[in-house]
Amino acid sequence: MRRVALLLALLLALTAVGCGSRVDDADDGGGGGGDDLEAEGEGGGSEEEEAANDDLTPESEELGTIPNPCSGEPAEGELPADTPGVTEDTIRIGVISDRENPAVPLPTVGIEEAVKAFVEFCNEAGGINGRTLELETYDSMITATDDVTKQACADDLFALVGTGSVQDQLGIETREGCGLVEVAGYSATSARAGSEDFFTGVPGLSPTDYNVGPCLWMAEQHPDAVKKVAMLYTDLPAASVRGQQVVEGCSSEAGFEYVVEEALPFGETNFGPIVEQMQEQGVEMFQMVSATSETLAVLREAETQGLELEVIDLGQQYYDANFATEPVAEGAYVLSNTAPFSEADSNPTLRLYQEYLDKVGGVQSTLGVQAFSAGLLFATATDALGAEVTREGLVTELQGITEWDGGGLNLVGSPGTNETIDCFLYLRVEGGEFVREHPEEGYDCDPAYIHTSDERFES
Template identity: 30%
Template structure:
């Protein structure tokens, strides 16, 4: 495996330097050119290593829905109004709003200012939101709606393209006219966390297990992880700990079962909540000390504040994003934080994800010039096969809807996260064997030869043209 560095750019570097085991390389990514990574260099603006797609120009024409001589109207948003979890994914809308202002301050895209329609799907209203967007927006950009699956048939029917911040449902994830800066397709899986765990604590590979759940969504995730563990030679103990998604009256019986089973490495695809915290506290009380390998949702201020007593000091999290803690070494992360903080918005991992998707869309829109149509933007997006959001994350392949083949690991100690692998800040572990094919039984949808979900597919969707 190799380590690849993205925190800095070598002057003039446009090509990827391929290296052998455990060597560091300088890489710009196709979305960056030689610049130094600051706000400006050589008279031009940058986002991290990415030359700004925004600026003045003389683009003209009402070329498509939401486009005029002077404006481009896009939709964006999150689920912040969900009563059961107020502020859900608020960081995504905050990020896109900040990026619209950043872009417009430079002159918009080719001189057209961006107008943003901000939506709150509030978890249960995704269909209504998509129906509104269908009537007025050029495209959806950087949004994240937890119940996107329910609205997908409406998005496809009205031929509304999207460069999503994230997608959840299998048909939304693999849908037509959909691109993401950070794809998580149903048929391919980044197993960087498991690969890095093999190096950090190889002995635990012989005594690993997965925390199960009554949640169908979590179960879908754990089924994929279980299959990946088998492929990688992890020995699962099958301790049988299945947590009620609605909570348990006591987590001590589960903790005792984990201790008796002898699990030394525990994976969870669940998100942090009071029940999960109670389980970890119970495991500590019974005297068990497994290593925890958790999803990126555990990289949050909520978890950090809960861990003041150190109960979660064994939590390890694999990510493809640069941690916020690396901002002083990674210009794009600092720039994201500065822009959102200036508007008193919420800074969090999903905000960086939305930011990267906005930049991906903006670059494609810029390349279309005056001929700003949905068809042209989709054509441009389909050509992008290496993308880092200016250094926010490891390279992905948005054009082919393929995940990154890189990862890094952070560890929680007290209330602070720290990158523990690779040791050097700004580096990732990268290898082709970090991406595995998944079992079609776990996809949740049928794909055609182009790896597009067929459930809502029609003959007249907008397809990339060469």
């Protein structure tokens, strides 16, 4: 089971800007659930009162930066005949994800609940053009993505919404074969990201394009440390391909010099030798693409051997409260594609997600935020169809959406073109919590950050 859990985390680690992790309400640095926000509002503080006055409801015309796509106002016209999953009164959608289980900790926990939260919100608003949403849920159980996709194909759905499975390379042909459009929370593999009729609000994986913005910023902040970098990744394809892409992009565009680059055997537990090698090479900056538990084990071994690292630079999958509370993680930089939970007081759409997640009894996570954003993206495209609700029309509308931030939930992406996002946000672990490091607000974005490699990094 430990090996399976590690594999799951490694598969997720491949995602460039399309992944995140669970952040417990009690440890997120201030972004608690709906009940917490309500209690803060009753406290009478000026900031809390302001936030309460800005709280969104199903009747709100705007959801942060986007119009509210959900309403009970019916569209004029007749529904095209034989539209799968759609009647005059309802739209049937499905979500596929790996659910929580007692044996293996999963990074996708929170996705299904986030889609339930979106459906709850949208139906309270009257549905989409007066059609209420009906949701079917499917547990891909790590290895069963193709099996449940076959079930979804047989269940008369209009589309898949908010999906996210760590082995999403499975079931692609099945989904394409039955014509199911997918508006996903994230993609774990480049095969899924590039599949037919696949869209996500946070595009993250390309075989050739990589966002080197974080590398360039690190080179400015730590010019000496980037000359002595260690990159470790597990020898599984998902992790090694991602690690190699980081090395190629950062060295090509930001002048990183990797004095240690090692693929560690899957399931390795003895990190003494690799830390000794890092010590011998004078490593000052540390990067790793692996499970959180393995990365923490390396950092503990580094502390034991007295290796002082100036920089710990990690990806989105480490935005996890369990990581932040470990003493060896103090000071680590961690990327995020979604608005920090600690900033919920100033982000009404993030509070909306938290409020409705609380109603369905879910646990907040960055992947959950992306799934809620995917629900809003689906609703926006479907709302634009009016009465002409067809899968072909949905695809056309989604292809035309080239700027999307989920109402302020996530960094700006282009679902319609599936381009690599040119934005980034660094958090930093301080006192066991994640705090914003760069930029001071929003995200740091620049088209010049996109590096196109002559090599192809495919998973």
